[in-house]
Amino acid sequence: MSSVPAAPGIQPVGLPPVPAVTFGIFDRLRAAEAGLKTFLEKWSVGALRVSLGLVFVVFGALKFIPGASPLESLVEQTWGVLTFGIVGGQLALILTAIIETTAGVLLVSGKFARVGLVVLALAFVGILSPIAFFPGELFTETGPTLLGQYIVKNVVLIAAALVVASKVLRGPARR
Template sequence: MSTISAHGLPHAGPRPAASRRIALADRFASAEAALKALLERWSIPALRIALGAVFVVFGVLKFFPGASPLEPLVQATWGALTFGLVGGQFAMILTAVIETVAGLALISGVFARLGLVMLAVAFVGILSPVVFFPGELLADAGPTLLGQYVAKNVVLIAAALVVASKVLRGSRAAR
């Protein structure tokens, strides 16, 4: 039974529960679509900047002797990778430059592709201890603190791959 509302229009009375659920579902769908659009626009740039910031912070630490807890590992890794040609403080400075410049390139976004190439080089060094020094990364009870540090870099590599999927140029058909 219909009634007349205060505005002179027919009014069917209270909406059935099913109709209210549909309206609520529509509102959630709209909110979800808006959130998805926001994430599609900003999530990869945010990831690019966060990844860059991580590398700037840890890169800058390596400029100062004794500031990075990874100093002995970095020096030993460079020595292993270069057959003893690069080591000591020079290895630390090289690593600091690579990580800091790559991070700044990612943060700025202007040279992000260069930053990703530099990160690819850095990741070789970052993961090399798995091959060269597995005994330092694992103990009887599981990974050492150093091993955990190296293992968490898998997340940084995955983040770099996601950023690369957006930053790298490809053919127009591939995009």
């Protein structure tokens, strides 16, 4: 056998035919990716809206039950500061429970998601206020306390609310 390469289209004698190289698998992968993207564009924001709503329904409902929420004391203190001492105690917990569960139910419904986002925006003011009012209870020199971690994770919920808002708010999209 010669070590000289064969000319294009000519098969050396004694060797099996070389199959033509196809990119069919890559075409199928691109099509699958495009299909997945279409599916996600259609369903992911709705799924995020419902799951965000359910989080607020569950955590809001806990505040209706005395002793069920680890944030009871912090909620009462925060309402006290925000209302200059007018609202506190059990009333603060009930108001917070109403606000959070209402926002959650409105988001889950889908039909009233825009109103739910407004209620949720108001809730986030109270949810994030302890960072400014009680940093000593939320952070130590080594990092956030358990309550601090509970509050800081709300950054993810805020981001989720912003994504949902980008889909459900009316008006033209600008590029």
